[in-house]
Amino acid sequence: GKVPSNARGARAAGGRRTGAGDFDFSNEVQYGGTVRAALEEVSVQESVRTFSSVEKLLSAAGYMRGNVSLDVDATTNLATDFSPELKSLQASGTLRTSVLSLEGVPAFEKLGAMLGNDYISKPALKKVKIPFRIEDGNVIFSPFEFSVNGVKGTMGGKVGLDQTVDYDIAMSVPRGALGKGAEVLGQLESNLPKGVSLGAEIPIGVRVSGPAKAPKVELTVAKDFANQLRGYAEQKVQEIKSQVESKVQEAKVEAQKQIDASLAQAEAEAAKIRAQAKEQTERLLEEAQAKADALVAEAATKGALAGFAAKKAADKLMEEARSRANGILSEADRKAEAVVREAKSKSQL
Template sequence: MDLGKDPFDASALVQTPVSDPHIKAAAKGKINLGEIKNLIQLTPGTELGGVVNIDLNVNGNLSSIEKNQFDKFYAAGNVTVNNLVYNAAELPEKVQIKQARMTLSPANVTLSEFDCALGKSDLRAHGTLDNVLPFVMKGQTLKGALSLQSNYFDLNPWMAGESSELKAVPLPENVEFTMNSLFREVSYGKLKIQNINGVLVLKDRTLNLIDLNMNMLGGSVLANGSYSTPENALPRSFFAMKVAGLSFPQTFESFVTVQKFAPIAQSLQGTFSADFELMSDLDSTLTPVMKTLTSLGSLRIADAAIQDFKPLTKMAEALKLDRLKQLALVDLKPSYKIRDGRFFLEPLGFNAGNMAFVVSGSNGIDQSVDYSIKLRVPAEDMNSEANAVVSNLLNRKIDLLQNDYVDLVGNIGGSVTEPQVKFSAADVIKGAAAQVTSLLSQKAEEQKAAAADTVSAALAKQKEELEKMKQAAADSAKKEAERLKEEAKKKLRGLFKP
């Protein structure tokens, strides 16, 4: 038959489809899409062009492929695409495939070239698919490997509109796929992410992220983790992260988990580094189900400033100490855990100027707060109003000397937006040094050391599974390299046959 001005031949025959399918099929011809659009009805304004050349031939029993007896199954040919252009009203951007080439062999289908543009985005790929016919005919496991590269990729046009909201999609059970990626720059919402590279492994309904590196939010991120879609259950995610130099304001703006569990980040200026692990169920839009979220981590804050944080403002008003409204923070190392919808801060001691603090407690996704605070203030910072507050707590008049300090013990309750601050005790320390270590009680130290609980145990189990997957991926990559090396040797020997 003719497609436009070009001949196109195709045939297919399947015998004994149940016991052992024997497949004999062929297709050969040229498809000029610029002419094809005149033969079919397209939406007004649709742009279609380019040339597809097809030359494929298969002949043999499916069992030969299943037994890796590739010499008994004939499969050969290729498909090439040149300058394909497709643009339609239902697409957010024009699709252009400059060059693409797929080659068929008994063992696999090879994508040796793929150069594509999606609007301003570019994408290049190459890879292989193994066990294709057994997958199509009998639902056996499809295996493959793909490498993706891009200089710039903008996800936003493809995410616009209600219908394109991120949705949880069940991952296939019978697909094993490894993908290596290198994306120089990606735009996603307000996020600008650079130098994304790493490995994705799909197996047993689980997508594993292995050593995924990227630059974002002013710093760097190294992520390992998994996304799984078990049958008859919510999707589940696990991540082990190492971040360095991330901006507090950008991080707060970008992640709903930070907004829910660490609202203080909105009032912080500066950067932080952290090591943390996080596990959560996900809803139908891939948003974490907050009550199932568990996490354990530690941060390192070299230099930051906090201001306009309502609990601090309330403390300043209660103690008549305006200095508390804005603090410079240096060399902080907070540790935390999240469980049952609450963020728990382990006892944290630090100095801010010549004042010393110890803070511990929790806040919830309902914005409730429950924190204990110990504060040591030098006499030189105490004005007459502050002295009156302390005198009232002690039920006696105080007479502070220059080298004296005042110790205060209090609680912050209520909510983040409507905090309630109450100080229940005070003491005057004569000639003490404002060292935070002297404020830490033995009980607080014991609490800080007791981080190994059910949260860390659950996360440790996920981390162990991830390490197994990383090792399996490394072994698979090594095996694939050896296979390619052996194939190259065979081809080289074939060149010198008499």
């Protein structure tokens, strides 16, 4: 069955502890337990010395100096000596501290060396609140905000029972807080697109992974700055696209103007060809009519037979003149249509 452990207060690791829970002996093969506890201003160093499980759960605990407060709900299997089996531990809670110093943490020492900043090598976290949960052999802490001597950022990830770490840090570092790291950032800045600057606050992303005592520390561009660069790139792409579309539209308008002008010129030339042909045929018919009238007038004084013959000759003269005139007009239409057709064909190329 279950044996309750009533809530009580006691001194613990330099602070105060209150809690309650129960032991579950219903399973003879595997005992279990639950606990709901609150720790106030407990010394991390005393906790490490007193409870071996603390450093097993949190590899960086041995590097910490300061007091913490903790609220936690947990369930776990129990060993035969009633100690918790850490691999089975499931918990959730919140850790709070007014000041927590970290000295000698390999990841932060590497990061501080990269950026040339001793405050980052040995950070003192002030007034932090860290939500966490423990599951599947990992302590998983939700992203929390911190500030170290003017360096602001967020941090989140996990620490494993196998003494591995996997977490991300996003920081905003004042340019003046950088030592030799400023040289690296200067090189980075020289490769940025025109119009983009890192500014006075340098956005830095940090990826920490691998063994806790020898982690891999990678510097990247912080996500917000990466988004800025992506936004800048997208803006430039859109600007170029708009410029190209504008140029294409201008070219289309100009080409249409040239086409319209070419067609108008062809139509004008065609009209001129037809007008010249009309003028030519009118002169031709006028001349033929004058000759026909002269033949008839001359024959009128020579009798009826002569008048009849003259009339026939005049009609034939006019018929031939009209035939020639029609031929001239048809040829003019053919030439005019050819001019317009050629202009339209060129406009479609």
